[in-house]
Amino acid sequence: MDSEKAQSGKFPAFSRLLDLAISKGASDIHIVKGAHPLFRIDGRLLPVTSEPPLDEKKIDELLSEITDQETIKKVKDKQEVDFSFEYDHTRFRTNLYLQKDIISASLRLISSKIMSYTELGLPPIIEHFTAQSQGLVIVTGPTGHGKSTTLASMVQKINLERREHIITIEDPIEYLFHNEKSLISQREVGNDTLSFAAALKSALREDPNVVLIGEMRDLETIESALTMAETGHLVLTTLHTNSAAQTVDRIVGVFPSYQQQQIRSQLASVLLGVISQRLIPKVSGGRTVAVEVMLANPAIRTLIRDNKIHQIPNVIQTSASEGMILLDKVLAELVSRGEVSLEDALTWSISPKTLKMMVY
Secondary structure: OOOHHHHHOOOOOOHHHHHHHHHHOOOEEEEOOOOOOEEEEOOEEEEOOOOOOOOHHHHHHHHHHHOOHHHHHHHHHHOEEEEEEEEOOEEEEEEEEEEOOEEEEEEEEEEOOOOOHHHHOOOHHHHHHHOOOOEEEEEEOOOOOOHHHHHHHHHHHHHHHOOOEEEEEEOOOOOOOOOOOOEEEEEEEOOOEOOHHHHHHHHOOOOOOEEEEOOOOOHHHHHHHHHHHHOOOEEEEEEOOOOHHHHHHHHHHOOOHHHHHHHHHHHHHHEEEEEEEEEEEOOOOOEEEEEEEEEOOHHHHHHHHOOOHHHHHHHHHOOHHHOOEOHHHHHHHHHHOOOOOHHHHHHHOOOHHHHHHHHO
């Protein structure tokens, strides 16, 4: 939901904070009573000590510039509300929520520029997924580690190269796309549709070629995504999991036990691959991306069908020639080159013991 005030781009009280966040390269802003405004920079939360601690009156003043009274009322009724607004070529994905019965805010900064794979530091094998016309691609990783940015890059690649109808279903809309070769319809949950599942059912009647699902949150959405991929569409989506193997377990585990074998077979037939990524602090400052890539080759499909998920990392490790990448191997290389510290690499490793063996 974009309020008229947000659309106007006029923020007399908030602009100083927004300008500072943009100039510092912050990924997030946090507004909470009793604390200085906080920026997340290179993954770390830092107080903005040049600004005084916030009281309820100041928070109300700031929020009145980016939204309207109807939204404030919704927060008090529903306890949280999501919306986006644009300021100085940056989009702010905003969540308002109650804490101790007082409204607080968390804002994610999203650049208006959609970067290419090369600019993001993603491996070239990612292009394999955008060249497909049917199947399921899942981007995974912790919150704030660039999943939406990677998906946006993939959608833009298709937009620039293919004549397709692309439908995005998001909560809220993050990156804004402009039609190039493709026609892009962006739908926001709560504003343009009631739910991810409802939008997916409707999408089957909207003649799509590619469907982006912001997040697979529940059984109904996962089931619809599998059906969409099975019926001749390319489906791009995200999950909050830490590895390719864990992603398969999470999808299957959502379903009741009597359905799980059927879902394993369905997933094995439609899955194109999993991209699992982390943004790791660099020793020199900033962050670098570390990516695990699993391609659903015949060996992977068999492991999924036979419920031998624990063997997936071995197949990834021995299939580098096909373009597969093991996350711990990437982390070990970053440590060996002195780009990231061993401590930070271990924090985001899937198997710290394996990582140490690779480094030493």
